[in-house]
Amino acid sequence: MSLLTNIIGFSxxxxxxRVGQLGIQKRGLFENPAGHAIAAGAFGFVGYWAYHWDQRAAVLIQEKRAQLAERRGQTEGTS
Known part of the structure; x- marks a missing residue:
């Protein structure tokens, strides 16, 4: 998934x-549009962070798999 897609989806x-929260409280949805922007921005930042975390985790997993394959190759060659 691309970075932009992740940010937009989280936003x-x-x-x-936010709309669900206001619906539960039975408040007007257009009372405070800044609240909507803050909620979308905060969740968008979480999406940005989650994207980068996922990319870093994929790199770490690749490195660990390479280490395991190297170790397995060394042990198979010695026996």
Whole structure:
């Protein structure tokens, strides 16, 4: 998934969470549009962070698999 898709998806989720929150409280949805922007921005930042975390985790897993393959190759060659 691309970075932009991840940020937009999380932002939409944040906006929906804000609308759901106001619906539960039975408040007007257009009372405070800054609250919607803050929720979307905060969740968008979480999406940005999650994307980079996922990329870093993939690199770490690749490195660990390479280490394991190297170790297995060394042990098979000695026996």
């Amino acid at each position: 939409i989720f944040g906006f929906a969470a």
